[in-house]
Amino acid sequence: MFKNKNILIIIILVLVIIIISGIFFYQKNSQxxxxxxxxxxxxxxxxxxxxxxxxxxxxxxLVIDGEAKGNWFFEATAPFYVLDSNFSTITSGFIQAKDNWMTENFVPFHQEIKIEPKTESGYLVLKNDNPSGLPEKDLFLMIPIKFDLSEMETSSENSEKMIIKVFFNNNNLDPEFSCNKVFPVEREVVKTQAIARAALEELLKGVSEEEKNQGYFTSINPDVKIQSLKIENGIAFVDFNEQLEFQVGGSC
Incomplete structure (x- = not known):
């Protein structure tokens, strides 16, 4: 009889433990x-x-101003994307830390980007530079913005213009085609303080039909984009997208 009673007590204790454990587990996972x-x-x-x-x-x-902790950057840069309302990329590049980025403190950044959106709204996406490649360490900040399309249509017509020079090879002026000879072409652009970017953008457009008829040509691939541009001590440092090296070959 005592044996049966002990077995009954053990069974009751086991049931109580199971019930208590179940309640604890439910409360923990229901938070x-x-x-x-x-x-x-x-x-x-x-x-x-x-x-x-x-x-x-x-x-x-588009002017981007702010500050980020040093670990948001890698090698003093971090990527950004400008998207339209369909989440298609209008342009992308890198924000540049203005001070020493190897710190735990906030570091200011500033970037000005010329954009040509086709929709009335979109997004600015700022991403941390994650050299580890681990998705769980990716951080994104998405800011909804609106585009003044009417202003963009009239700005180039009403703005003051300036002349810049870009340089291309020319078969007529250099019939031996020596790789180190290029010749200037004048382009009219909207006046800007970002002369280096404006000149590079004109260079990346390639030659016009009129210039082509005059013997000018370019070896730069189409659809090459500027991802970042900084000038230090009179030297320009430019990061282009991968299209620059796509199927590139030859002696020059």
Whole structure:
């Protein structure tokens, strides 16, 4: 009889333990866990954007101003993307840290980008530079913005112009085709303080039909884009997209 009673007590204790464990497990797993909020808080602790603010109206020049913790950057840069309302990329590049990025403190950044959107709204996406390649370490800040398409259509017509020179090879002026000889072509552009970027953008456009008839040509691939441009001590450092080296060959 005592044996049966002991067995009954053991069974009851086991059932009580199972019930208590089940209640504890349910309560633990029924707590709402908002990983997106946690990640959003982490982003807000890493980067602050002063310009643009959400739903700002942007003309053809997008100014990005803010500050980010040093670990947001790698080699003093971090990528950004400008998207249209269909999430297609209008342009992309890198923000540049203005001070020493190897710090745990906030570092200011500034970037001005010429854009040509086709939709009335879009997004600025700022991403941390993640050299590890691990997706769980990726951080994104997405800011909704609006585009003033009417301003963009009239800005080039009403703006003051300037002349810049870009250089191409020319079969007529250099019939022996020596790789180190290039010749100037004048282009009229909207006046800007970013002369280096304007000149590079004209160079990447290639030669016009009229210039082609005059013997000018380019060996630069179409659709090459400037990802970042900085000038230090009179020397320009430019990062182009991968299209620059696509199927490139030859002696020059």
């Amino acid at each position: 709402p866990i908002n990983h997106s909020n946690n990640k959003q808080n982490a982003i807000q602790e890493q980067i602050k954007v002063f310009k643009p603010q959400a739903n700002d109206l942007i003309n053809n020049i």
